[in-house]
Amino acid sequence: MKRRGLVSSLVLFVSGIQTVVAGESGFIEDSRLTLKLRNFYAQQWARRDSTFSVIKGDTKHPVxxxxxxxxxxxxxxxxxxxxxxxxxxxxxSLYGAAVLERGKAQVAGGGDxxxxxxxxxxxxxWSDVGVADLRLRAAGTQIKAGRFSIDTPVLRPKDNRALPPTFDGAQLVTTDLPGMTIQAAWFERVVGRTSSDAQRFVSTYGNRDYSGGGMALAGVDSLPWHGMTASLYFNRFEDVWDRWYAGLAHSGSLGSWGVGTRIALYRTRDEGTRQLGYLENSSASLAETFSHGPHQLSVxxxxxxxxxxxxYPQETVGSYNPVxxxxxxxxPNEKAAMVKYAFNMARYGVPGLTVAAWYARGWDIDGTHYDSDRNGAHRGYAVRGLDDARHWESGLSAGYVLQSGVLKGSSLRTTWYHHRASGGQVDGSYDEMRLVTTLPFELF
Known part of the structure; x- marks a missing residue:
C-alpha cells in the first residue's frame, strides 16, 4: 500500500498528539469511531454504436x-x-476495497x-489512508491540514462509488464575521475513487496528458436571511483555469407548497501556462423545486x-447546475433542461422509502468554432466534430433507509439510467443498473 510522505508524517504526528492530549477533557470523550461498509454493484449495456473494450494481447476488442x-x-x-x-x-480514516467481480472480460477496462x-x-x-488531518480551532475559526474532503460550489468530492475521493491540502474556515462564512483552501493532489495513491489533478473532459498545478479556492457564503442565501467563490486550477462563481438560493412557501429556487453562474478563463489551451466560457442555470406533502417536483x-x-477536475462534482x-x-454551447419527480412513502406507512424518476435533454451542442489551440497552445478538447449534437436521459431510483434497530441508518439504493446520444456526444448510448448498500456501525 503506497502512501505519500505528507500523509505518513501526519499519521505519525497524530499518534503523538493523541498520546500527549489523551487526558484533555473533550478530546477523548467526544471521539467517535465508526465503520461503514459500502457494497457497489453496477451493470452497463452499450447500445447503438457505443462499446466497451477488453485488451487481448496488444489489441483492444469491443464488448x-x-x-x-x-x-x-x-x-x-x-x-x-x-x-x-x-x-x-x-x-x-482507513479505506479499503475488495473487487468481487474479477473477470477481465467482465470489468471491461474498469472505467472509474x-x-x-x-x-x-x-x-x-486496494487500500490507503483515506483521511488524515490535524484540526485547530480558535473562536469561530478552524484550520485543517492533511488529507480530507471539502464541499463548495467549485470543488466537491464525487462520492458515487465504493469509496469516496479525498484531497491533500489545507483549509481555513471562519464565522467570526457576522452574517457570513468565509473559507479558503489549497490542495495539491487527489486520491481517486479507484486509487491507492494521491495523483495530480487532471480535468474531466480535457486532454488528461496535461495536469495542472494545485487547486486553490476562496469564497464567502451568507447565513440564511429571510430564506435567502448567497455565495461568491473564486477557484484557480493552476496553469489551467481561473473560475468565478456566483450563486443565490431561496426557500419559502406558496400556500401549502414549499418552493425552492437556485441560481448558479460560472465564468471560466485560461490561466498561467494554459495547459488545456485558451479557455473562455460561462455556465448559467436556474432550478425550481416544489414540495407538497410526500411529493416533490423539480425543474x-x-x-x-x-x-x-x-x-471540472476529475474525481470531483463539477457544479451546482441542476441538469x-x-x-x-x-x-460546448449546450442547452439542457430536466424534470424530476420524487415521492416519500412515509405518508403511506413506509418511512425511509423514497422513489424518484427524471428526464433530461441536451441540444445545440456545437464545437465547430473551437480555437483554443491557437498560437501553438496545447490542444485541450476534442470538440470540433460536435455540430448540433444532442442527447437525452431518463432514470428511475428507489432507496430505503432503516429507521430503527441495530442496523439503523443502513441503506439500500437502486438506480436505472437510460442514456441515448447522437452526433458524437461524449457520453454515448448506454443503459446502466446500480445497486448500492451501506451498513454503518458506531463502534464508540
Whole structure:
C-alpha cells in the first residue's frame, strides 16, 4: 500500500498528539469511531454504436457489457477538541476495497469503478489512508491540514462509488464575521475513487496528458436571511483555469407548497501556462423545486456559453447546475433542461422509502468554432466534430433507509439510467443498473 510522505508524517504526528492530549477533557470523550461498509454493484449495456473494450494481447476488442462489483470499507476516527483558547483535533480514516467481480472480460477496462492494471486485469484489492488531518480551532475559526474532503460550489468530492475521493491540502474556515462564512483552501493532489495513491489533478473532459498545478479556492457564503442565501467563490486550477462563481438560493412557501429556487453562474478563463489551451466560457442555470406533502417536483434549465466543455477536475462534482445525472449536459454551447419527480412513502406507512424518476435533454451542442489551440497552445478538447449534437436521459431510483434497530441508518439504493446520444456526444448510448448498500456501525 503506497502512501505519500505528507500523509505518513501526519499519521505519525497524530499518534503523538493523541498520546500527549489523551487526558484533555473533550478530546477523548467526544471521539467517535465508526465503520461503514459500502457494497457497489453496477451493470452497463452499450447500445447503438457505443462499446466497451477488453485488451487481448496488444489489441483492444469491443464488448457490449461491463460489470462492476466492489466492497468498500471505511474505518473513521474523529476526535473531539482539546480544551483551551486553541482547540486541537484529529481525523484518521482507513479505506479499503475488495473487487468481487474479477473477470477481465467482465470489468471491461474498469472505467472509474474498478482499479485495473495496464493490461486490463482488475486489481483484487486496494487500500490507503483515506483521511488524515490535524484540526485547530480558535473562536469561530478552524484550520485543517492533511488529507480530507471539502464541499463548495467549485470543488466537491464525487462520492458515487465504493469509496469516496479525498484531497491533500489545507483549509481555513471562519464565522467570526457576522452574517457570513468565509473559507479558503489549497490542495495539491487527489486520491481517486479507484486509487491507492494521491495523483495530480487532471480535468474531466480535457486532454488528461496535461495536469495542472494545485487547486486553490476562496469564497464567502451568507447565513440564511429571510430564506435567502448567497455565495461568491473564486477557484484557480493552476496553469489551467481561473473560475468565478456566483450563486443565490431561496426557500419559502406558496400556500401549502414549499418552493425552492437556485441560481448558479460560472465564468471560466485560461490561466498561467494554459495547459488545456485558451479557455473562455460561462455556465448559467436556474432550478425550481416544489414540495407538497410526500411529493416533490423539480425543474431546471442550464446553458453553456463557449466553445469548450464546462469542465471540472476529475474525481470531483463539477457544479451546482441542476441538469446532472448520468451525464453532465455540459458540452460546448449546450442547452439542457430536466424534470424530476420524487415521492416519500412515509405518508403511506413506509418511512425511509423514497422513489424518484427524471428526464433530461441536451441540444445545440456545437464545437465547430473551437480555437483554443491557437498560437501553438496545447490542444485541450476534442470538440470540433460536435455540430448540433444532442442527447437525452431518463432514470428511475428507489432507496430505503432503516429507521430503527441495530442496523439503523443502513441503506439500500437502486438506480436505472437510460442514456441515448447522437452526433458524437461524449457520453454515448448506454443503459446502466446500480445497486448500492451501506451498513454503518458506531463502534464508540
Amino acid at each position: 457490449d457489457q461491463r460489470k462492476s462489483w466492489v466492497q468498500g470499507t471505511m474505518l473513521d476516527l474523529r476526535s473531539g477538541w482539546t480544551q483551551g483558547a486553541v482547540g486541537l483535533g484529529v481525523d484518521v 469503478r474498478v482499479l485495473v492494471r495496464n493490461n486490463g486485469e482488475p486489481v483484487d484489492d 431546471g434549465y442550464q446553458q453553456v456559453f463557449g466553445n469548450e466543455f464546462y469542465d 446532472q445525472f448520468y451525464s453532465d449536459f455540459n458540452g
